[in-house]
Amino acid sequence: MSITEIDRSYAALRKDRPAEPADALVRLTPATARGRQVPRWLRRGIGPVALVLVWHLASITGVLPAEVLAGPATVLSSAAKLIQTGELQEAVVVSMQRAMSGLLIGGTIGVALAILSGLTRLGEDLVDAPMQMLRTVPNVALIPLLIIWFGIGEAPKIALIALATAFPLYLNVYAGIRGVDQSLIEAGRTLGLGRAGLVRHVILPGALPNALVGLRYSLGIAWLALVFGEQINATAGVGYLMANAREFFQTDVIVVCLVVYALLGLAVDLVVRSLERIFLSWRPNFTGA
């Protein structure tokens, strides 16, 4: 029987409707026969490239004056200069150190508090309510207080980052611990696991996916807090570079700094992805491998 014959007999079954061959049956095409498409990465690359091109054209034609925004060529050459003098690397290292020490302190506090309140009723009663209250305070609003407490050196910057990163980790690890499948905990008990064994083999591994989500948020926020923190009278770091550039209307250097912030954020995201690849390959819906 040909397709059209099938169409007709199928349409005959639906007497109330006139024959609609095009509607009755469709031929499904396998993915392999759908023709070669432009690869995804190439398609996704078109937008950014076009943007840079427009930016470039606008600045060489003078539509976009350098005082407003330097062109990509200028930005590239001043990036090269900053790298040659070593200024950029130095600034990046200082900023990275700030972000990482802040994250280390904040993350440790956040995870420790989450474990305390996730695992014990007493911990929950003592810790969770204040944490839920404090998290509604916007971190940057604390800058004046942090300056009063810690002065204008490294301490308030790191404190700001620590404060900002503690909360996402706290909230996610706590939710992860509380969300562990109860039936698995029960299974663990029937296998003879004691409290410590349950925590180690069931509860903490079960909370790990959430913990990594928390880490991702924390890293994102660490960057944000870094940008704000480096506005506090910095004498080194990417923020300092940027503040200097502002004084002299060097929009090219400012753009370089913005790109550096973006690249750092990207790098950190890659790190979290690798961590997920390593630690979450057991997940049923894991697709990152």
Added chain:
Amino acid sequence: MATQLHRSLKTPAAVAVRGLSRAFGPRRVIDNLDLAIRPGEFVALLGASGCGKSTLLRILGDLDPEFEGEVVVPSRRAIAFQAPRLMPWKRVWHNVVLGLPGRPDRKRAERALDEVGIGHRADVWPKVLSGGEAQRAALARALVREPDLLLLDEPFAALDALTRIKAQALVAELWQRHGCAILLVTHDVEEAILLADRVLVMKEGVIAHHEPIALDRPRDVADPEFARIRGALLDWLGVAHGAAH
């Protein structure tokens, strides 16, 4: 509350339950229930959905202490549930020996997995196991503990018909080899008659009926005596069966 859960290594019976009651709110799901299981005996427990079979099993497994009455069970027990409940973040072999004292013993895990026919799956994550394989892994995990009492709560209910038949044969074989007492909760009357020494029917919070199965093993569903027992059990379960079978 007269709550007692005695544990002893050597009991004359594998399970001795007297006057057991368990209420959820005002509802007494188990109401003055008595039950004895001999060491090495294979007992199947039938009953309408929601009649309290899992509740009884959970009490015997020391997962639910909120009962009244006297319960004596062996200290070495193992449970397998309808869902395999493997830890998704541990490799299959690691799941098998989880909770055993000492360092995780890979050899021991592999022997247990070989015994249930999935030795080649020792190194994979539980997520890649099929339903039947996961249930076998759960059985290996239970048996590696050398239990005197194995509690099975509808372990085959989620398996497809073919896989279920194989799994039933496997349980029969493992029981012969290990000689532990088994309490198997099932809703499948034929499965109960195929496997058990004795079939219990639970109703209104008590064991309403004991049906000893004297048929030789391996058993044949086509045996007239098999059909008679099935008919009797279906009557106890309140299921009209004349036309259906």
